Structure formats: structure tokens, C-alpha cells
Amino acid sequence: xxxxxxxxxxxxxxxxxxxxxxxxxxxxxxxxxxxxxxxxxxxxxxxxxxxxxxxxxxxxxxxxxxxxxxxxxxxxxxxxxxxxxxxxxxxxxxxxxxxxxxxxxxxxxxxxxx
Amino acid sequence: xxxxxxxxxxxxxxxxxxxxxxxxxxxxxxxxxxxxxxxxxxxxxxxxxxxxxxxxxxxxxxxxxxxxxxxxxxxxxxxxxxxxxxxxxxxxxxxxxxxxxxxxxxxxxxxxxxxxxxxxxxxxxxxxxxxxxxxxxxxxxxxxxxxxxxxxxxxxxxxxxxxxxxxxxxxxxxxxxxxxxxxxxxxxxxxxxxxxxxxxxxxxxxxxxxxxxxxxxxxxxxxxxxxxxxxxxxxxxxxxxxxxxxxxxxxxxxxxxxxxxxxxxxxxxxxxxxxxxxxxxxxxxxxxxxxxxxxxxxxxxxxxxxxxxxxxxxxxxxxxxxxxxxxxxxxxxxxxxxxxxxxxxxxxxxxxxxxxxxxxxxxxxxxxxxxxxxxxxxxxxxxxxxxxxxxxxxxxxxxxxxxxxxxxxxxxxxxxxxxxxxxxxxxxxxxxxxxxxxxxxxxxxxxxxxxxxxxxxxxxxxxxxxxxxxxxxxxxxxxxxxxxxxxxxxxxxxxxxxxxxxxxxxxxxxxxxxxxxxxxxxxxxxxxxxxxxxxxxxxxxxxxxxxxxxxxxxxxxxxxxxxxxxxxxxxxxxxxxxxxxxxxxxxxxxxxxxxxxxxxxxxxxxxxxxxxxxxxxxxxxxxxxxxxxxxxxxxxxxxxxxxxxxxxxxxxxxxxxxxxxxxxxxxx
Numbered sequence: 019x020x021x022x023x024x025x026x027x028x029x030x031x032x033x034x035x036x037x038x039x040x041x042x043x044x045x046x047x048x049x050x051x052x053x054x055x056x057x058x059x060x061x062x063x064x065x066x067x068x069x070x071x072x073x074x075x076x077x078x079x080x081x082x083x084x085x086x087x088x089x090x091x092x093x094x095x096x097x098x099x100x101x102x103x104x105x106x107x108x109x110x111x112x113x114x115x116x117x118x119x120x121x122x123x124x125x126x127x128x129x130x131x132x
Numbered sequence: 133x134x135x136x137x138x139x140x141x142x143x144x145x146x147x148x149x150x151x152x153x154x155x156x157x158x159x160x161x162x163x164x165x166x167x168x169x170x171x172x173x174x175x176x177x178x179x180x181x182x183x184x185x186x187x188x189x190x191x192x193x194x195x196x197x198x199x200x201x202x203x204x205x206x207x208x209x210x211x212x213x214x215x216x217x218x219x220x221x222x223x224x225x226x227x228x229x230x231x232x233x234x235x236x237x238x239x240x241x242x243x244x245x246x247x248x249x250x251x252x253x254x255x256x257x258x259x260x261x262x263x264x265x266x267x268x269x270x271x272x273x274x275x276x277x278x279x280x281x282x283x284x285x286x287x288x289x290x291x292x293x294x295x296x297x298x299x300x301x302x303x304x305x306x307x308x309x310x311x312x313x314x315x316x317x318x319x320x321x322x323x324x325x326x327x328x329x330x331x332x333x334x335x336x337x338x339x340x341x342x343x344x345x346x347x348x349x350x351x352x353x354x355x356x357x358x359x360x361x362x363x364x365x366x367x368x369x370x371x372x373x374x375x376x377x378x379x380x381x382x383x384x385x386x387x388x389x390x391x392x393x394x395x396x397x398x399x400x401x402x403x404x405x406x407x408x409x410x411x412x413x414x415x416x417x418x419x420x421x422x423x424x425x426x427x428x429x430x431x432x433x434x435x436x437x438x439x440x441x442x443x444x445x446x447x448x449x450x451x452x453x454x455x456x457x458x459x460x461x462x463x464x465x466x467x468x469x470x471x472x473x474x475x476x477x478x479x480x481x482x483x484x485x486x487x488x489x490x491x492x493x494x495x496x497x498x499x500x501x502x503x504x505x506x507x508x509x510x511x512x513x514x515x516x517x518x519x520x521x522x523x524x525x526x527x528x529x530x531x532x533x534x535x536x537x538x539x540x541x542x543x544x545x546x547x548x549x550x551x552x553x554x555x556x557x558x559x560x561x562x563x564x565x566x567x568x569x570x571x572x573x574x575x576x577x578x579x580x581x582x583x584x585x586x587x588x589x590x591x592x593x594x595x596x597x598x599x600x601x602x603x604x605x606x607x608x609x610x611x612x613x614x615x616x617x618x619x620x621x622x623x624x625x626x627x628x629x630x631x632x633x634x635x636x637x638x639x640x641x642x643x644x645x646x647x648x649x650x651x652x653x654x655x656x657x658x659x660x661x662x663x664x665x666x667x668x669x670x671x672x673x674x675x676x677x678x679x680x681x682x683x684x685x686x687x688x689x690x691x692x693x694x695x696x697x698x699x700x701x702x703x704x705x706x707x708x709x710x711x712x713x714x715x716x717x718x719x720x721x722x723x724x725x726x727x728x729x730x731x732x733x734x735x736x737x738x739x740x741x742x743x744x745x746x747x748x749x750x751x752x753x754x755x756x757x758x759x760x761x762x763x764x765x766x767x768x769x770x771x772x773x774x775x776x777x778x779x780x781x782x783x784x785x786x787x788x789x790x791x792x793x794x795x796x797x798x799x800x
Binding site for chain 2: 044046060063064067072073074075087
């Protein structure tokens with residue numbers, strides 16, 4: 019019994035210790051997201067908040083920078099980029115599909131980079 | 133040839149240098165509005181900016197609300213010259229008044245506290261209607277007023293304001309600011325005011341406004357370190373305020389304590405020390421912790437004819453707040469602890485009402501914001517108070533934007549407080565009334581604590597008329613008293629009765645507001661207010677005395693385009709007050725009676741400011757330029773020690789028209 023407890027403890031502690039060394043619970047991550055207006059801002063931030071582990075999200079209209087703080091134990095920056103692309107906004111890492119882009123409101127039809 | 137090239141190069145260079153300088157000179161300044169109404173805040177809050185405060189050049193916090201529709205400024209009582217403010221028709225004791233989120237006007241300072249903050253010290257004032265936040269306490273019932281003072285780190289090195297008026301009031305404000313290092317800055321504010329001449333415009337033998345002297349000094353320090361996330365404020369303050377009023381012939385050295393002439397003095401001395409420390413967690417900008425502490429000592433010695441009233445309050449307030457999120461910043465929370473200690477030494481004539489109050493409480497406030505069109509604040513706190521007992525205070529605020537530029541809000545909440553019946557009603561000492569407390573089972577002066585629920589809805593919409601900005605809105609609030617310390621002036625002109633509410637007492641307030649930019653830089657602000665405030669008294673149900681049922685406010689402001697730092701600013705305010713219920717006086721002899729209701733009247737204020745340069749401006753203005761005066765200000769003025777004397781009923785200005793002028797000088 020004692021041994022089981024010890025093993026469980028070691029495994030658990032070991033895991034969490036490992037996780038901590040690898041993954042940042044408060045990773046500050048900034049990425050460029052294409053978009054134009056207030057409406058885009060709402061959509062981009064909403065999509066970012068939809069990603070598990072995203073604690074704050076703010077997209078700046080003029081600089082196009084999306085700044086998030088995310089818990090890497092729950093998701094990665096790649097997951098974030100995918101989620102943003104899914105609602106129609108290109109990021110440096112992931113491009114939105116033609117159909118997702120086409121779904122955007124006309125005011126949000128930003129100029130796509132090749 | 134080479135020379136020429138050199139010359140050419142130099143000219144080119146100098147041109148480029150010039151053009152660079154020109155570029156630096158380009159400034160995009162957004163015009164600041166006097167009153168900012170948010171469409172995204174959850175609570176019904178408007179912010180008065182320093183620009184709005186300049187519209188009424190004088191003088192202190194109590195007088196700075198005259199152009200604001202949310203707050204009614206009532207005429208000072210006939211004696212002390214102190215203006216009373218009301219929100220939703222309820223007097224300031226029902227408001228939570230804070231200075232940089234530390235409760236300031238409470239307890240002993242309730243009657244005059246608003247006149248202890250000079251107008252030039254104020255950076256902005258936030259006014260929240262309805263139930264407030266639970267973070268600062270449980271006392272607010274009809275709303276919250278928070279004042280932010282100028283911050284040392286972004287203040288200018290020197291400011292001077294000099295003011296003088298035809299009612300013989302003079303005022304000087306000087307501000308000094310110094311950056312001690314890149315993280316520390318300090319400000320020293322020195323304020324002095326005095327009214328030096330006796331005024332009796334209505335020839336009743338009594339001063340229309342008191343003689344006075346005030347010295348008020350504040351020294352504050354601010355620390356800010358962006359890298360470590362540490363912020364701190366430390367304030368030290370001293371104030372000494374002396375007022376003398378009563379009969380023109382009253383000499384305080386000769387006549388005090390005698391019946392030669394009726395006179396009154398109210399002398400107050402105050403010390404304040406407050407500290408604030410805040411820390412924003414590294415890598416977690418959404419998480420912070422704050423710790424506030426305030427100590428103050430307030431000592432008022434006063435007499436009103438033969439009535440003596442002394443109150444000293446030593447109080448300590450402490451608040452620890454932790455702010456963070458649940459999952460993400462759509463779900464925020466604040467939680468923490470409050471501790472309050474108040475030691476009162478209070479003497480009414482020879483009766484000792486001294487007491488010690490203390491309370492400890494914990495609060496939790498949850499905020500949901502969908503970052504778009506809906507937000508909600510749900511707060512609650514539990515407190516244990518040595519007199520009010522153990523109790524729970526819930527509060528709720530909601531906001532919804534159904535469409536563009538429109539906002540609907542709802543709020544509900546409970547408030548509880550102990551009434552400082554003497555401090556809050558001390559103008560009544562200036563009468564022959566006897567003070568009687570009819571209950572003796574309660575914990576404070578024999579009375580039970582006041583408990584009220586407040587509910588409100590509001591709607592605002594921005595739109596365009598003829599391509600000019602307009603805004604319209606209304607709000608409705610109801611306050612229901614479960615218990616109240618009733619101040620009864622409706623039974624006899626010779627007494628004031630205090631007792632626990634027996635029947636019902638409520639306050640309904642409806643406000644309609646319309647603002648419009650008539651032409652470029654000419655703004656109109658209008659508000660109509662309807663108040664239905666009724667209390668069941670010992671005998672009879674009446675409108676709350678000295679409260680108009682209908683009020684109207686109009687404000688026009690115009691400013692010329694800023695040209696080389698030069699500018700004209702014009703401001704005009706119109707305030708109409710309907711008839712007001714007056715205290716019962718029908719059993720007095722005919723010459724010492726008031727009618728049941730006061731007449732309606734209007735008061736107009738005006739001000740012109742000339743900005744001469746970036747550093748210098750002058751202003752002139754007039755208050756009550758229509759010269760409306762209350763016909764009879766003091767009952768029994770010819771026999772002030774007789775049974776019918778009453779100087780506490782002021783429903784309109786006592787002093788007629790008043791003109792003032794002043795200048796402001798700043799070094800940037």
C-alpha cells in the first residue's frame with residue numbers, strides 16, 4: 019500500500035515537474051493577423067478565447083498584432099493560429115481556406131498576402 | 133565650387149532640420165468632453181473630467197456638480213453656506229463618497245466633507261447611479277461618487293489659481309510638483325480660502341453666508357515601476373476650517389454663550405494619512421493585488437446659539453483586494469477583506485453620545501464580459517459589525533447593447549448603514565427645536581440601522597440630427613426603505629423627532645436627458661427630473677421636505693477654435709426647481725409661518741473664460757444672475773432665542789446675484 023502511494027506520488031510529482039519545465043502556463047504570444055475593422059477585432063478575439071487555455075486576447079486594429087497569454091498545458095500557439103484561420107483570418111503561420119475567407123462580411127475582406 | 137556645394141548642402145540640411153521640427157509640432161488633439169458617458173461599462177457611470185469642473189470655477193467638490201444632471205445641488209442651509217448634494221432625491225449620507233476608492237465623506241464629516249476638497253485638486257469624478265460596488269463597503273444606497281485627485285507622475289510643475297467674488301470670498305490654490313526620480317514623484321497642494329466681509333442682503337439682521345477661513349494642505353507621493361509592476365501612493369493632509377455665522381452684530385469673543393446676539397461657530401480640524409500599494413503579477417497582467425490603508429482624525433467644535441455640538445472621529449480603514457480571472461479575461465473576479473474602526477466622541481449640549489464602531493467584512497465580485505454587447509457584475513459581501521450585526525449585501529449590475537450606440541442597464545442591490553443623526557442634521561441646531569429620539573431599543577442613538585433596496589433601469593441612445601451628434605436617454609430608480617432613521621419635521625415647528633420607520637418610505641426618481649450639438653462647438657445639455665419621495669411620518673404621509681418634485685437643468689457651452697493657444701469659452705447653466713414641501717409651521721404665529729410648499733424658481737449661472745496662452749487664462753462669471761432670493765429665510769429672526777426661531781429652512785438662494793473673477797497660471 020505504502021509503495022503504491024509512493025509510486026503514485028512520484029509519478030504525479032514527476033509528471034507535474036516535467037510539465038512545468040517544459041510548458042509555460044502564462045506564455046505571452048504575439049502573432050500577426052490580417053483584418054481591417056472593429057468587426058474583425060470582435061471575431062478574432064472571440065475565436066482566440068475559444069481556444070482552451072487562452073487567458074487574454076487582444077487584437078490591435080492598426081498594427082494587426084494579436085497578443086494572447088495562453089496556458090501551454092492546454093493548447094499551443096499552433097492551435098491558436100488554426101482557430102483564427104478557421105474563422106477566415108490569415109495569420110503568418112496559417113492561411114484561411116478560400117471558403118472560410120469567403121464567409122467574411124464585406125467590410126472584413128482584407129487584402130490577402132500571397 | 134566646393135564652397136557652393138557645401139553651402140547648398142548646409143541649406144538642404146537646415147531645411148531638413150526645419151521640416152523635422154515642423155513634423156514634431158504636429159499634434160492630434162482629440163477634444164475632451166466635459167461629461168463622458170460610457171456605453172461599455174456595466175454600471176450606469178458618468179465621468180466628470182477636469183474640463184467640466186472648470187465650468188464652475190469655484191470652489192470645491194460640493195459646488196462642482198452644478199452642471200451635472202445626475203446630481204442635484206441644493207441651496208446651502210441659511211446658515212453654514214454648505215451646499216448639499218442629492219442623487220435620486222436622497223441626500224449624501226445615502227451615497228458612498230470615496231476619494232481614490234477610499235471612503236472619505238462619512239460619519240462626522242458628512243455635513244461639510246464635500247467642501248473640504250478644493251476643485252483644482254480634482255482630476256476627475258466618477259458618478260455611479262444606483263447600487264454601487266461591494267468592494268468599498270455596504271453603505272451605498274443611491275449611488276457612488278469617486279473623486280480622483282491629480283497624479284504626481286503626470287502633473288505639471290506649477291499651477292496657480294486666484295479667485296475673488298462680490299460676496300467677499302477669496303481663494304488661492306497653488307500646486308507644486310517635482311519628479312524625484314524616474315519612479316518617484318511628489319505633489320504639494322496648498323489651498324486657502326476666506327470670506328472676510330459680512331453680507332446681509334435681505335436685511336433680516338443675519339449673515340446670508342458665513343465668514344470663513346480654510347487652510348488645506350495635501351502632500352502626496354507616487355511610485356510607479358513598470359518593470360516590477362509595483363505602484364504606490366502615500367498621502368498626508370491637514371485641514372483647518374473655521375466658520376462664523378449668525379447675527380451681523382454677533383461678536384464671538386463677547387457674545388458666545390450669551391443671549392446678547394445669536395451666533396454660531398463651526399471649527400473643524402482634520403488630519404489624514406493614506407497609503408496604497410498595488411502589485412501586478414509578472415507575466416500575468418490580468419492578476420493584481422492591492423492594499424489600501426487610511427487613517428484620519430476629524431475634530432469639529434461648534435455651537436449654534438446656546439446649542440453646543442462637538443464631534444471627534446478617529447477612524448481607520450483597511451482594504452485588501454485580489455483581482456484575477458477564471459479561465460480567461462471574460463470572467464474576472466475581485467475578492468478581499470475590509471476592516472473599519474471608528475471612534476466617536478460626540479457631545480450634544482451636555483449629553484455624551486460617544487461610541488466605538490468596528491466592522492470586518494469579506495467580499496467577492498464576479499464580472500462577466502462577452503467583450504461585445506453584454507456584461508454583468510454580481511457581487512456580494514458578508515460583514516460583521518459591532519452594532520449592525522452580521523449581514524449579507526448582494527448587488528447586481530447588467531448591461532446590454534441591443535444595437536449600435538444604444539445601451540440598456542439594470543441594477544439592484546441592498547445597502548445598510550447607521551445614521552449619524554446629529555452630524556447629518558446639524559443645520560437643525562440653528563433653530564429652537566428640541567431634539568427627541570422616540571425609540572430606545574436600537575444600537576445607535578436608540579435607533580436601528582437603515583436598510584434599503586435600490587433597483588434601476590436606464591437606456592441611452594446616440595444618434596444624429598442634421599448630421600450633428602445627439603444623445604437621449606432616461607433612467608428610473610426606486611429606493612425602498614425597509615428601515616429608516618426618520619427625521620420628522622412635520623409634527624411641530626418646535627421639535628425634531630427621530631424614530632425608526634413605522635410605515636413605508638420610498639424614493640422614485642425618473643430622469644430624461646437630451647444632449648445635442650447645435651452647431652459646431654456649441655453644445656446643449658438638458659435634463660428633466662421627476663422625484664416622488666414619500667415617507668410615513670408619526671402623523672401623516674408627506675413628500676420629503678425641501679425636495680422639489682420637478683426639476684429642469686439646461687446647460688449651453690460654446691468655445692471658439694483654439695488659435696495660437698488663444699481661446700474663448702462660454703458657459704451658461706439654467707436650473708429650475710419646482711415647488712418643495714416645507715417643514716410644518718402652521719401652529720406658529722402668522723408672521724413666523726412658511727406656506728406648505730415653497731414657490732418654484734429658476735437660477736442662472738454664467739461664465740466666460742479667456743485662454744490667453746498655454747500658461748495663462750482668466751475667467752469671470754456670475755451665479756444667480758437673475759437675482760432670485762428666498763423671501764423669508766429665517767423664522768423668528770427678530771427673536772432668535774424665542775420659541776419660533778428656525779434658520780434651517782433654505783429652499784432657494786438666500787444671497788442674491790454674485791459675480792466673480794479669477795486667473796489660472798501654469799508652468800508646463
